[in-house]
Amino acid sequence: MERNFNHVDCVLTVPSGSLFPMCGMNLAFDRTLIGPAMWFGLMGAGQPLGRYDDMWAGWCSKVVCDHLDLGVKTGKPYIWHSKASDPLVNLEKEFKGILWQEHMVDFFRRVKLPKEADTASRAYAALASELKKSNLPKIDPYFSKVAEGMETWLEVWAEFNPEEEGKGEKEKKGRSRMVLSEGEKASASARGPASAAAVLAAASVSSSSSSSSSKSDDDGADQENAAPFTPQQALDGKAAPAPAASAAAAAEEGELAGLFASKAAV
Secondary structure (H helix, E strand, O other): OOOOOOOOOOOEEOOOOOOOOOOOOOOOOOHHHHHHHOOOOOOOOOOOOOOOHHHHHHHHHHHHHHHHOOOOEEOOOOOOOOOOOOHHHHHHHHHHHHHHHHHHHHHHHHOOOOOOOOOHHHHHHHHHHHHHHOOHHHHOOHHHHHHHHHHHHHHHHHHHOOOOOOHHHHHHHHOOOOOOOHHHHHHHHHOOHHHHHHHHHHHHHHHHHHOOOOOOHHHHHHHHHOOOOOHHHHHOOOOOOOOOOOHHHHHHHHHHHHHHHHHHHO
């Protein structure tokens, strides 16, 4: 019985350009950002490749995430899954995958996606196109069918999720950002950490208020002119100042201040 004693019992960020064996039984992903690339391939009954479905999806989605500068984490599962299975039956299902794995990994390590593929759907479509042109279909026609399946999956995704396409990119472009000059940063730092935090908080409030077209000018002014509430004030037991526009926000901030104060007392 083989055992691995080098397991790192923690959650790690998978470096860009590195692949990993994704497990589909303990998996969470942002459907807006990466959903179109999360297809588990043609596996199982009637297919020459089995029990590689989640790993195939992991390789595809990791390549797309790297291309789009999205983070991927792996490590200790939140739920422990343990099952007894027949190793001979598993070998029968996996032996083609064992034979083809080095070729599959080599494809995903070498593939390059175009800059124009700036969404998960476009990147996944480009990946399917590269798969068709790769050496894998020469190894077995099965990989041509997988590439066609990837394209069909994108058509189905677009049909059932029309609002998801490009949503993440639109939200990203819709955010305005206040950029502080070097003089402003230096001035805030010279006055101490609390002042620096206040300046950054004001920049954040200004950014969020300016990006919201549904709020009135008065609401935006209330948010911008509100005195910043620092962690030190919370530790001192002081209540957070409440913007006049939101009583619910005031109650929520007061509750957070109480939590800070109770932790400091302990």
